[in-house]
Amino acid sequence: MSNIYKEPAPYHKGEANPFESMLIRFDQAAQIYNLDKGLYNYLKHPVKQVIVSIPVQMDNGNLEVFEGYRVIHDNILGPSKGGIRYAPDVDIEEVKALASWMTWKCAIANLPFGGAKGGIKCDPKKLSVGELEKLTRRYTANMLEIFGPDIDIPAPDMNTDEQVMAWIMDTYSMHKRKTVTGVVTGKPVIIGGSRGRREATGRGVMIATLAACGKINIEPAGMEVAVQGFGNVGSVSAKLLFEKGAKIVAISDVTGGFYNKDGIDIPAAIEFVKAHKTLEGSDFGTPITNEELLEIDCKVLIPAAKEDQINADNASRIKATLIVEGANGPTKAEADEILRSREIMVIPDILANSGGVIVSYFEWVQDRLGYFWEEEDVNGRLNRMMTEAFDAVYFTALKYNSTLRLAAYIYAIDKVSQVLKLRGIYG
Numbered sequence: 001m002s003n004i005y006k007e008p009a010p011y012h013k014g015e016a017n018p019f020e021s022m023l024i025r026f027d028q029a030a031q032i033y034n035l036d037k038g039l040y041n042y043l044k045h046p047v048k049q050v051i052v053s054i055p056v057q058m059d060n061g062n063l064e065v066f067e068g069y070r071v072i073h074d075n076i077l078g079p080s081k082g083g084i085r086y087a088p089d090v091d092i093e094e095v096k097a098l099a100s101w102m103t104w105k106c107a108i109a110n111l112p113f114g115g116a117k118g119g120i121k122c123d124p125k126k127l128s129v130g131e132l133e134k135l136t137r138r139y140t141a142n143m144l145e146i147f148g149p150d151i152d153i154p155a156p157d158m159n160t161d162e163q164v165m166a167w168i169m170d171t172y173s174m175h176k177r178k179t180v181t182g183v184v185t186g187k188p189v190i191i192g193g194s195r196g197r198r199e200a201t202g203r204g205v206m207i208a209t210l211a212a213c214g215k216i217n218i219e220p221a222g223m224e225v226a227v228q229g230f231g232n233v234g235s236v237s238a239k240l241l242f243e244k245g246a247k248i249v250a251i252s253d254v255t256g257g258f259y260n261k262d263g264i265d266i267p268a269a270i271e272f273v274k275a276h277k278t279l280e281g282s283d284f285g286t287p288i289t290n291e292e293l294l295e296i297d298c299k300v301l302i303p304a305a306k307e308d309q310i311n312a313d314n315a316s317r318i319k320a321t322l323i324v325e326g327a328n329g330p331t332k333a334e335a336d337e338i339l340r341s342r343e344i345m346v347i348p349d350i351l352a353n354s355g356g357v358i359v360s361y362f363e364w365v366q367d368r369l370g371y372f373w374e375e376e377d378v379n380g381r382l383n384r385m386m387t388e389a390f391d392a393v394y395f396t397a398l399k400y401n402s403t404l405r406l407a408a409y410i411y412a413i414d415k416v417s418q419v420l421k422l423r424g425i426y427g
């Protein structure tokens with residue numbers, strides 16, 4: 001028994017940020033799974049952490065030096081995969097935690113990838129397009145030994161987009177003296193991106209929602225859904241559920257939200273946001289705040305905006321039967337027990353929003369084949385893989401009599417530790 005992990009990790013002093021919330025769940029799952037202490041330590045520590053200085057000649061002639069990070073949490077299941085974020089407050093600790101998150105997400109989705117994450121400490125809003133390009137290219141050049149289609153494959157994250165991925169692909173390719181599209185995913189379709197990638201996360205949310213409805217006998221046609229956040233994930237989730245006959249009774253974005261018990265015309269809301277950038281100034285129902293949206297009378301709640309929305313205070317007032325986490329980390333760990341005791345089913349982020357990384361995997365496969373699939377092929381395969389991932393987590397929850405969240409972590413820990421044992425420790 002002594003080599004079984006039992007103690008909470010010493011750095012868990014509380015829940016100061018979403019990554020600590022994630023680590024608390026990892027610890028809980030490790031205990032339920034009786035994870036070997038040595039394996040626990042192995043999986044807690046990233047295999048590689050790289051910090052680089054990135055000098056950039058700014059438009060005003062000044063030389064500025066930025067700090068860039070890439071953390072490979074593990075490459076047990078295959079090359080590591082994970083996005084790159086540009087943010088003023090990103091640091092190596094945050095990137096470490098995000099990298100381990102990717103390990104669990106890829107394992108649950110049955111992808112042949114380990115987990116990684118990268119970042120550059122910068123304020124992209126203050127950079128010109130030219131400065132952003134120089135920053136991206138020099139970061140990529142500094143990471144030439146780290147990145148590679150068989151080693152480590154970046155993707156977009158906060159404040160990085162298709163254009164940034166195109167610059168990374170081009171810089172890497174210039175150094176290799178050949179075009180290497182598979183070094184990065186989330187590229188524009190015209191240069192080796194995948195059809196269906198833009199809608200993939202919202203589509204995955206829709207698939208997971210319908211899979212859960214099947215388990216708890218909710219009829220999708222006419223079910224009331226509230227969606228917080230109307231960006232890529234929220235608007236696509238709302239649109240696809242609307243197309244399945246669900247009644248989207250509430251939507252919101254950073255400017256606030258609307259409630260309409262008769263259902264909101266989602267295509268019209270999408271058109272409005274396309275034209276005006278936000279929902280502000282529209283009239284899709286009674287105005288509500290983002291806090292009120294969470295407590296609206298509905299069957300399904302989809303937090304698809306940002307982290308830390310559901311906490312110990314509001315968890316007891318949530319009326320939904322099912323919560324589907326489109327966003328990363330929308331529920332604090334302190335709320336888990338309250339939701340469980342109220343028998344509210346929560347599809348956790350590392351399962352619910354994995355449609356994006358699944359289609360990134362498809363992009364990588366297509367790049368390596370040099371053969372590109374029709375959108376219906378992408379969507380069909382996404383449907384199959386999301387459904388399989390959902391079932392795997394669902395049956396793990398039944399086996400361990402746990403929440404879906406802990407089951408997702410247990411399933412991931414089981415898979416990664418089994419492969420680690422088979423591969424063995426070299427040295």
Ligand code: NAD
Pocket residue numbers: 201228229230231232233234252253254255290304305306307326327328329353354356
């Ligand atoms: P986005 O920028 O396209 O949209 C974010 C939306 O949330 C916008 O409507 C914005 O107005 C709204 N918002 C921002 N702050 C808010 C606040 N305080 N209250 C309410 N709404 C607020 O971003 P996205 O790509 O849709 O990502 C949303 C979430 O999903 C993030 O947590 C992200 O990490 C996660 N996620 C995204 C993907 C993806 O493929 N895009 C994949 C996995 C997870």
